Amino acid sequence: MIDMLAAAAVVLFGLYLLGLGLTVFLRRAVVARFLLAHGRSASAHYLELTLRLVIGGAFVLRAPSMLFAEVFTVFGWVLLVTTAGLFTVPWQWHRRFAQRSVPQALRYLTLLGIASLALGSFVLFAAAHGGT
Numbered sequence: 001m002i003d004m005l006a007a008a009a010v011v012l013f014g015l016y017l018l019g020l021g022l023t024v025f026l027r028r029a030v031v032a033r034f035l036l037a038h039g040r041s042a043s044a045h046y047l048e049l050t051l052r053l054v055i056g057g058a059f060v061l062r063a064p065s066m067l068f069a070e071v072f073t074v075f076g077w078v079l080l081v082t083t084a085g086l087f088t089v090p091w092q093w094h095r096r097f098a099q100r101s102v103p104q105a106l107r108y109l110t111l112l113g114i115a116s117l118a119l120g121s122f123v124l125f126a127a128a129h130g131g132t
Contacts, residue, residue: 011124015124018121021113024110024112024116052083053079053080
């Protein structure tokens, strides 16, 4: 059961990246508002961290069944460890960081869209074609 939930989380993450990438090219303003909303409140901060824990754990559990298992194992652990660190940071720091860094990152929105499409495709391909 846990394995199925982890597989679903990995696939949903891949679809999220594809959706984000497509939205960059179809509705740039929507993506800009979405990214600017990160860290706006304590609830948004903790929701983001919870999702990072779920996705990181899902990758750690599913990586052995995916192509490029080592890559996805490391990715999952990086998400888990950095999220644990972020839980020790007050959400207001996250808000200040987002207020400074997101507007700068928005200058590279096209690159973000391309990277999201590529990474989403990579995740879905690796999940669908399992390792040996």
